[in-house]
Amino acid sequence: DAGVTQSPTHLIKTRGQQVTLRCSPKSGHDTVSWYQQALGQGPQFIFQYYEEEERQRGNFPDRFSGHQFPNYSSELNVNALLLGDSALYLCASSFSGRLSTDTQYFGPGTRLTVL
Amino acid sequence: AQRVTQPEKLLSVFKGAPVELKCNYSYSGSPELFWYVQYSRQRLQLLLRHISRESIKGFTADLNKGETSFHLKKPFAQEEDSAMYYCALSGLRNTGKLIFGQGTTLQVKP
Numbered sequence: 001d002a003g004v005t006q007s008p009t010h011l012i013k014t015r016g017q018q019v020t021l022r023c024s025p026k027s028g029h030d031t032v033s034w035y036q037q038a039l040g041q042g043p044q045f046i047f048q049y050y051e052e053e054e055r056q057r058g059n060f061p062d063r064f065s066g067h068q069f070p071n072y073s074s075e076l077n078v079n080a081l082l083l084g085d086s087a088l089y090l091c092a093s094s095f096s097g098r099l100s101t102d103t104q105y106f107g108p109g110t111r112l113t114v115l
Numbered sequence: 116a117q118r119v120t121q122p123e124k125l126l127s128v129f130k131g132a133p134v135e136l137k138c139n140y141s142y143s144g145s146p147e148l149f150w151y152v153q154y155s156r157q158r159l160q161l162l163l164r165h166i167s168r169e170s171i172k173g174f175t176a177d178l179n180k181g182e183t184s185f186h187l188k189k190p191f192a193q194e195e196d197s198a199m200y201y202c203a204l205s206g207l208r209n210t211g212k213l214i215f216g217q218g219t220t221l222q223v224k225p
Contacts, residue, residue: 042119043159043215045213056211056212058212090159092213104161105160106159106160108158
């Protein structure tokens with residue numbers, strides 16, 4: 001099991017563009033969470049997907065949206081990119097019961113640079 | 116407000132010395148606390164969680180609800196412990212949203 005995988009590894013975009021990041025969860029996991037990690041900061045929760053729906057959301061604008069597919073993989077979309085969106089984007093997968101979530105396993109991240 | 120504070124950005128110790136990485140939290144309820152570690156060029160990984168009460172790689176952490184702290188300790192630091200350490204909390208029943216501190220870099224000198 002390769003664990004959580006993310007693509008691409010690095011990405012360079014310009015302001016105003018749109019970007020899509022992808023995540024494949026660890027085998028047996030059904031829940032995907034996305035985090036943004038700015039340089040020198042801890043990861044910040046963006047949102048979590050379970051059963052193909054957004055279950056919980058952090059304090060991020062609507063420019064950040066996501067999707068979960070039937071195979072549990074997930075995409076993070078960011079529209080109208082700003083310079084401040086430059087960060088490492090982490091995906092974490094876990095196994096959920098209806099009310100609780102087990103340990104989150106993190107992917108290697110996608111480094112997004114907005115010029 | 117839900118918040119995790121790690122007051123030290125950098126902690127530098129010599130090999131064999133005791134280590135204590137500080138973590139304080141603010142949460143109106145009963146949180147679950149975690150320590151995550153990131154070694155050089157590796158992904159973020161769970162080190163320990165308070166409910167399991169395990170000792171991983173010689174590290175322990177006790178949840179002190181009175182002081183709202185969850186400090187990470189190891190009696191004798193090893194060079195391979197050098198890494199970035201993040202304290203994180205989640206709500207009751209670990210509903211998925213992890214709130215991270217800013218992280219502390221532990222540097223163990225030979």
